[in-house]
Amino acid sequence: xxxxxxxxxxxxxxxxxxxxxxxxxxxxxxxxxxxxxxxxxxxxxxxxxxxxxxxxxxxxxxxxxxxxxxxxxxxxxxxxxxxxxxxxxxxxxxxxxxxxxxxxxxxxxxxxxxxxxxxxxxxxxxxxxxxxxxxxxxxxxxxxxxxxxxxxxxxxxxxxxxxxxxxxxxxxxxxxxxxxxxxxxxxxxxxxxxxxxxxxxxxxxxxxxxxxxxxxxxxxxxxxxxxxxxxxxxxxxxxxxxxxxxxxxxxxxxxxxxxxxxxxxxxxxxxxxxxxxxxxxxxxxxxxxxxxxxxxxxxxxxxxxxxxxxxxxxxxxxxxxxxxxxxxxxxxxxxxxxxxxxxxxxxxxxxxxxxxxxxxxxxxxxxxxxxxxxxxxxxxxxxxxxxxxxxxxxxxxxxxxxxxxxxxxxxxxxxxxxxxxxxxxxxxxxxxxxxxxxxxxxxxxxxxxxxxxxxxxxxxxxxxxxxxxxxxxxxxxxxxxxxxxxxxxxxxxxxxxxxxxx
Numbered sequence: 001x002x003x004x005x006x007x008x009x010x011x012x013x014x015x016x017x018x019x020x021x022x023x024x025x026x027x028x029x030x031x032x033x034x035x036x037x038x039x040x041x042x043x044x045x046x047x048x049x050x051x052x053x054x055x056x057x058x059x060x061x062x063x064x065x066x067x068x069x070x071x072x073x074x075x076x077x078x079x080x081x082x083x084x085x086x087x088x089x090x091x092x093x094x095x096x097x098x099x100x101x102x103x104x105x106x107x108x109x110x111x112x113x114x115x116x117x118x119x120x121x122x123x124x125x126x127x128x129x130x131x132x133x134x135x136x137x138x139x140x141x142x143x144x145x146x147x148x149x150x151x152x153x154x155x156x157x158x159x160x161x162x163x164x165x166x167x168x169x170x171x172x173x174x175x176x177x178x179x180x181x182x183x184x185x186x187x188x189x190x191x192x193x194x195x196x197x198x199x200x201x202x203x204x205x206x207x208x209x210x211x212x213x214x215x216x217x218x219x220x221x222x223x224x225x226x227x228x229x230x231x232x233x234x235x236x237x238x239x240x241x242x243x244x245x246x247x248x249x250x251x252x253x254x255x256x257x258x259x260x261x262x263x264x265x266x267x268x269x270x271x272x273x274x275x276x277x278x279x280x281x282x283x284x285x286x287x288x289x290x291x292x293x294x295x296x297x298x299x300x301x302x303x304x305x306x307x308x309x310x311x312x313x314x315x316x317x318x319x320x321x322x323x324x325x326x327x328x329x330x331x332x333x334x335x336x337x338x339x340x341x342x343x344x345x346x347x348x349x350x351x352x353x354x355x356x357x358x359x360x361x362x363x364x365x366x367x368x369x370x371x372x373x374x375x376x377x378x379x380x381x382x383x384x385x386x387x388x389x390x391x392x393x394x395x396x397x398x399x400x401x402x403x404x405x406x407x408x409x410x411x412x413x414x415x416x417x418x419x420x421x422x423x424x425x426x427x428x429x430x431x432x433x434x435x436x437x438x439x440x441x442x443x444x445x446x447x448x449x450x451x452x453x454x455x456x457x458x459x460x461x462x463x464x465x466x467x468x469x470x471x472x473x474x475x476x477x478x479x480x481x482x483x484x485x486x487x488x489x490x491x492x493x494x495x496x497x498x499x500x501x502x
Contacts, residue, residue: 003022004020004100005020005101006098006101007080007082007083008079009074010076010120010250011331012284012333013123017067018069018070019069020067020084021069022067022088024062025063026090028131031064032057032065033084033330035069037073040076041312043217045084047110048084051109055159056067070427078108079124080149080265081445082106082115082136082162083106086105095166096167103451104128104133106120106121113214115137115138115162119250120249122249124137124145124150125145126246129151135152135156136155136156137154138156139155139156142175142176144178144258146175147177148242149492162343163179171460178259180258184321187224187228188228188402188404189400189406190400190403190453192221192228193227196400197384201382202406203230204475204477206406210475211340211382212381212383212459213302213337213340213383214340214384214386215342215345215386216344216388220388225340226296233338233410234410236261238382240294244295245262247290248291253474264490265295266291266292268297270299270300272288272305274308277309277326278322278324279322279333287333293333293336301344303368303369303371311373312378314379318336320334320335320432323488343368343369343372345369346358347368356386382472409479414429416478433471438467442471442474442492444485444486444489447467447486447487448486448487448489448491451490452469452470468497471496473489
């Protein structure tokens with residue numbers, strides 16, 4: 001008897017359909033799985049055999065062969081347990097073969113027959129919807145998968161519950177969407193004493209998704225400022241929420257079947273490896289830059305990261321996606337993030353304090369910042385020095401606009417950009433504009449152009465630096481509700497570019 005069902009194999013955000021074929025035929029008793037399975041998939045036969053025995057189902061003394069097609073696609077993960085078990089049950093004529101063939105399934109099986117949650121329920125549901133098939137999954141995955149809405153999702157606690165569902169003895173209800181967590185108010189920008197210039201830079205960064213580098217002594221408030229950046233960004237759109245949630249679903253970081261509402265804020269430690277930051281590992285999983293997709297990636301102690309980690313950021317910053325190359329596959333993940341980096345001026349952090357600085361000052365500061373290569377530094381649109389706050393200022397009352405007021409201005413600037421780029425789905429903010437399109441949207445007035453050309457010549461701006469100044473100036477003009485880019489906008493953009501040189 002031959003039966004089949006469908007499951008998925010993950011390649012980046014794509015969940016590729018895999019045909020699970022099972023044949024029970026005369027021959028030497030055995031249970032083999034072919035089709036490039038990894039160790040976890042190969043071990044499924046022992047989990048399935050024991051789980052079915054717990055339900056009173058003994059395998060016949062025949063040869064059981066499971067083929068995972070296409071055979072040249074690597075199969076990784078324990079989520080193949082459930083589809084293999086269902087195709088086997090159909091081949092044994094214990095469940096209707098037609099019902100199993102019409103379904104996509106994922107899930108890990110325990111030895112007692114219960115189904116264990118697996119990562120990737122959202123991408124699997126998207127694939128099931130494209131195939132016009134039902135999705136069968138563990139009970140814990142149902143609320144997450146139901147958010148796709150393009151396919152019926154049936155979530156079961158155990159293999160016995162699925163058998164009863166497929167045979168019509170106890171049909172399962174369709175899984176309901178998980179409960180969204182109540183929004184949590186983030187820290188307010190008004191809590192930061194002083195640092196008005198840095199607050200302004202945060203506003204510009206949020207409005208145009210411009211990468212930001214802050215340099216200053218320990219305790220100046222760099223981390224406090226970065227933590228308040230997500231509160232300035234507009235909420236995720238429906239498409240952004242689904243796309244970002246799919247990445248977190250693959251990483252297994254979604255909570256209680258909900259999807260992301262708030263923009264992600266990732267802050268990896270400076271000891272993180274290249275695979276942890278960019279993505280990779282045995283299964284080529286998403287890294288911190290992809291988990292920060294549509295959100296903020298905060299890298300504190302920036303020069304302390306390994307050099308190869310820092311250099312690996314250069315291409316993703318430009319392209320908005322990262323490709324993880326393997327011998328038999330290339331896995332792509334989106335990574336349009338806002339990079340915020342913080343650095344001390346030198347290793348001891350006291351470069352600008354004559355009484356506390358080490359004997360190597362100021363050479364130590366130059367050496368320390370040179371850990372950031374010129375090409376990487378060139379990709380920061382905004383650079384500023386964050387000075388130390390006077391102790392007396394800490395007792396002063398709160399001042400300046402709070403996060404809510406700044407977020408309103410940022411939302412208005414983003415709305416202007418959305419209207420400007422409505423005909424180009426690849427461009428959503430000013431940071432996305434291609435260099436050859438800047439002349440149409442960000443050409444300064446005569447005085448602004450004259451200032452920019454003189455600054456470019458005097459400070460030897462690269463072509464990338466020149467274009468990024470124009471993008472920042474365009475964002476400043478949007479915050480000013482100005483249709484054109486004028487000299488003051490260019491001047492402010494240049495002021496954030498010509499500091500913190502390596």
